[in-house]
Amino acid sequence: xxxxxxxxxxGKAVFSLExxxxxxxxxxxxxxxxxxxxxxxxxxxxxxxxxxxxSAGLRVLLAAHKExxxxxxxxxxxxxxxxxxxxxxxxxxxxxxxx
Numbered sequence: 001x002x003x004x005x006x007x008x009x010x011g012k013a014v015f016s017l018e019x020x021x022x023x024x025x026x027x028x029x030x031x032x033x034x035x036x037x038x039x040x041x042x043x044x045x046x047x048x049x050x051x052x053x054x055s056a057g058l059r060v061l062l063a064a065h066k067e068x069x070x071x072x073x074x075x076x077x078x079x080x081x082x083x084x085x086x087x088x089x090x091x092x093x094x095x096x097x098x099x
Contacts, residue, residue, distance in 0.1 A: 002029065004032050074096070
């Protein structure tokens with residue numbers, strides 16, 4: 001299960017994710033991002049309450065990173081230790097801007 005809280009303010013979209021971002025839930029995030037892509041120049045993912053991310057979830061983050069790098073950029077904030085370990089093992093710490 002994945003809960004997505006979306007806010008947009010002055011061209012900055014913030015997506016707060018809670019739960020699991022996996023094969024079953026990544027299409028939800030992909031659809032939510034598609035609906036916001038033309039409304040925002042900058043994207044922030046708040047992963048404080050994200051418990052798990054699979055390769056399917058990583059693919060969605062990578063696609064968002066690619067899309068928003070053409071605009072104002074993308075940041076990932078509040079990454080917990082479990083998700084950070086996955087980012088480190090997969091090399092995503094070298095790709096994403098993690099604050």
